Amino acid sequence: xxxxxxxxxxxxxxxxxxASSAGQPIPKRLVPPHIEALKPYQPGRPPEQLKKELxxxxxxxxxxxxxxxxxxxSALKAIHETLLDMNRYPEMGGMKLRTALAERYNVKVExxxxxxxxxxxxxxxxxxxxxxxxxxxxxxxxxxxxxxxxRAQGVKLNMVPLKNYAFDLDAIAAAINERTKIIYLCNPNNxxxxxxxxxxxxxxxxxxxxxxxxxxxxxxxxxxxxxxAFPDSMSYRLDNVLxxxxxxxxxxxxxxxxxxxxxxxxxxxxxxxxxxPFEPNCLAQAAGLAALADDDFLSRTLVNxxxxxxxxxxxxxxxxxxxxxxxxNFILVEMDTAERVAQLHEGLLRHGVAIRPLTAFGxxxxxxxxxGKPEENEQLIKGLRAVVATMA
Ligand SMILES: Cc1ncc(COP(=O)(O)O)c(C=O)c1O
Numbered sequence: 001x002x003x004x005x006x007x008x009x010x011x012x013x014x015x016x017x018x019a020s021s022a023g024q025p026i027p028k029r030l031v032p033p034h035i036e037a038l039k040p041y042q043p044g045r046p047p048e049q050l051k052k053e054l055x056x057x058x059x060x061x062x063x064x065x066x067x068x069x070x071x072x073x074s075a076l077k078a079i080h081e082t083l084l085d086m087n088r089y090p091e092m093g094g095m096k097l098r099t100a101l102a103e104r105y106n107v108k109v110e111x112x113x114x115x116x117x118x119x120x121x122x123x124x125x126x127x128x129x130x131x132x133x134x135x136x137x138x139x140x141x142x143x144x145x146x147x148x149x150x151r152a153q154g155v156k157l158n159m160v161p162l163k164n165y166a167f168d169l170d171a172i173a174a175a176i177n178e179r180t181k182i183i184y185l186c187n188p189n190n191x192x193x194x195x196x197x198x199x200x201x202x203x204x205x206x207x208x209x210x211x212x213x214x215x216x217x218x219x220x221x222x223x224x225x226x227x228x229a230f231p232d233s234m235s236y237r238l239d240n241v242l243x244x245x246x247x248x249x250x251x252x253x254x255x256x257x258x259x260x261x262x263x264x265x266x267x268x269x270x271x272x273x274x275x276x277p278f279e280p281n282c283l284a285q286a287a288g289l290a291a292l293a294d295d296d297f298l299s300r301t302l303v304n305x306x307x308x309x310x311x312x313x314x315x316x317x318x319x320x321x322x323x324x325x326x327x328x329n330f331i332l333v334e335m336d337t338a339e340r341v342a343q344l345h346e347g348l349l350r351h352g353v354a355i356r357p358l359t360a361f362g363x364x365x366x367x368x369x370x371x372g373k374p375e376e377n378e379q380l381i382k383g384l385r386a387v388v389a390t391m392a
Contacts (some may be wrong), residue, residue: 032154034151034152034153034154035152035154037151038148038151038152042360044063044354047059047061047354050349050354054349054350056349056350056352058352059352059353059354060352060353060354060372060376060379060380061354061370062353062354062355062369062370062371062372062376062380063354063355063356063368063370064254064356064370065190065220065249065328065329065330065368065370066248066249066252066254066370067249067250067251067252067254067301067329068304068370068371068372068373068376069252069297069300069301069304069373070252071252071253071287072251072252072253072290072291072294072297073297074290074291074293074294074297075251075252075253075287075288075290075291075294076287077290078286078287078289078290079256079283079286079287081286082282082283082286083283085282086282086283088282089278089282090278090280090281090282090285092277092278094114094280094285095109096285096289097114097285097288097289097292098112098114098260100289100292100293101260101262101292104292105234105262107234107262108265110265110268110269111262111263111264111265111268112260112261112262112268113260113261113262113263113268113271113272113275114258114259114260114275114279114280114285115258115259115260115261115275115279115280116257116258116259116276116279116280116281116284117246117248117254117257117258117259118217118219118244118245118246118248118259118260118261119145119149119259120257120259120275120279120280121244121259121260121261121271121275122145122146122149122215122217122244122261123149124261124271124272124274124275125182125213125215125242125261125271126149126150126153126182127153127274128267128270128271128273128274129181129182129213129267129270130150130153130155130181130182131153131155132155133155133156133179134155134156134179134181134182135155135156135157135158135177135179135180135181136150136155136156136157136158136180136181136182136183136184137158137159137160137172137175137176137180137182137183137184138157138158138159138160138172138183138184138185139159139160139161139162139167139168139172139185139186139189140159140160140161140162140362141161141162141165141189141191141192141361141362141363142167142184142186142189142190142361143186143189143190143217143219144360144361146184146186146215146217155181156179158175158180160172160175162192164194165189165192165193165194165324165332166189166192166194166195166196167185167186167187167189167194167196169196169200169201169203169204170204172204173204173207173208176207176208176209176212180212181212181213182212182213182214182215183208183212183213183214183215184214184215184217185214185215185216185217186217186219187201187216187217187218187224187230187231187233188220188223188224188326188327188328190219190220190328190330190368191330191332191356191358191361191363191366191368192324192326192332193324193325193326193327193328193330193331193332194324194325194326194327195224195227195229195230195327196231197229197230197231198228198229198230198231199229200231201231202231205236205238205241208240210239210240211240212240213240213241213242213267214238214240214241214242215241215242215244216233216241216242216243216244217244218233218243218244218245219244219245219246219248219249219259220249220250220327220328220329221245221250222249222250222251222298222301222302223249223250223302223305223327223328223329224327224328227327230327234262239264239266240264241263242261242262242263242267242268242271243261243262243263244259244260244261244262245259245260245262246258246259246260247259247284247287247288247291249329250298250301250302250329251288251291251292251294251297251298251301252291252297252301253284253287253288253291256280256281256283256284256287257280257281257284258280258284258285258287258288304371304373304374305329305371307374308371308372308373308374308377309326309329309331309371311374311377311381312331312369312371312377312380312381313325313326313331315381315384315385316331316333316384319384319385319388321333321335321384321388322334322335329370329371330368330369330370330371331368331369331371332358332363332366332367332368333366333367333368333369334363334365334366335365335366335367336365337365338359338364338365340365340391341357341358341359341364341365341366341367342357343387343391344367344387344388344391345357345367347383347386347387347390347391348380348383348384348387350383351379351382351383351386351387352379352383353376353379353380353383355367355368355369355370355380356368356369356370
């Protein structure tokens with residue numbers, strides 16, 4: 001028997017449409033074309049399966065730009081104290097955390113939107129502002145989450161190529177057209193680790209019409225904020241700029257999903273109208289409030305990153321691997337071919353180290369390595385030495 005799902009799914013194949021519609025009312029297509037065109041997420045092999053396959057009992061994950069130090073004690077304590085409230089919905093406006101963030105950035109609560117991860121806030125921005133023939137303009141080789149959200153919204157995504165692994169702001173400015181609604185910039189950029197400098201941003205923003213929104217994704221802000229060349233978007237207070245930041249990286253809370261957007265209250269109001277009512281969950285909000293005040297954890301994170309970055313870059317240079325100077329908590333390495341990327345990836349897996357090949361980012365000859373804890377970096381270096389020696 002043909003089920004309803006099979007009948008509706010068949011409608012997406014135009015060759016089936018006339019046959020199945022003979023004499024019958026045509027059912028509506030089940031999945032809109034822009035959703036059908038989305039590629040399904042390709043998960044890597046689960047760690048347990050990999051361990052079995054490769055005969056390894058421990059893996060270190062240097063593939064996802066997470067903070068290797070583990071969650072802040074302060075956040076864990078706050079979570080424990082909040083557990084008994086788990087039967088209650090969180091306070092609707094997330095006022096405590098929004099107030100703390102507003103104080104941190106010297107803005108009003110109305111300038112802050114929370115999300116279950118900054119990607120959730122990005123999704124809310126996409127849903128709040130994009131429709132019809134609006135277009136989004138960005139670069140190739142940046143955060144793929146943006147590409148997925150824009151395509152899922154059914155609007156056109158225009159991309160210019162990277163230039164020297166960085167956003168080519170001249171090309172982006174030249175590609176603005178009358179349908180451009182949002183420009184997405186990622187600073188520092190994931191996965192290349194490059195930054196848009198203050199001078200470059202100052203020059204670029206003059207060319208952006210006021211009605212075009214600029215999303216400045218600063219997920220890795222804390223790793224670059226003290227660099228005088230870095231244009232901290234919050235120091236500009238531009239009405240058409242929405243800043244995204246997160247607790248997932250420097251604050252080591254990726255698993256609990258907590259991020260936020262900052263911007264003009266007129267825009268943030270709509271982002272908050274779109275947001276699912278009780279996001280983020282109560283544990284995430286409590287943990288975020290505690291972590292935000294935990295300067296000690298943040299400075300330990302930054303020191304660990306700086307030391308690890310230095311060690312790994314030195315080793316990459318010694319091994320003659322081509323790397324891009326990074327302003328985040330990760331390093332991009334370019335190999336000669338995609339085959340060599342696969343060799344390095346598989347080889348490191350055998351040494352118990354997971355890194356990220358970047359084919360999905362449109363960079364098939366590149367890999368990205370996240371900075372780990374000292375002992376993880378040592379394991380990576382051992383693995384790199386061994387694998388590179390077999391690749392000569
Ligand atoms: C540039 C960038 N933006 C956003 C995110 C998503 O962060 P979150 O965990 O806050 O959703 C990531 C995560 O890797 C990222 O690299």
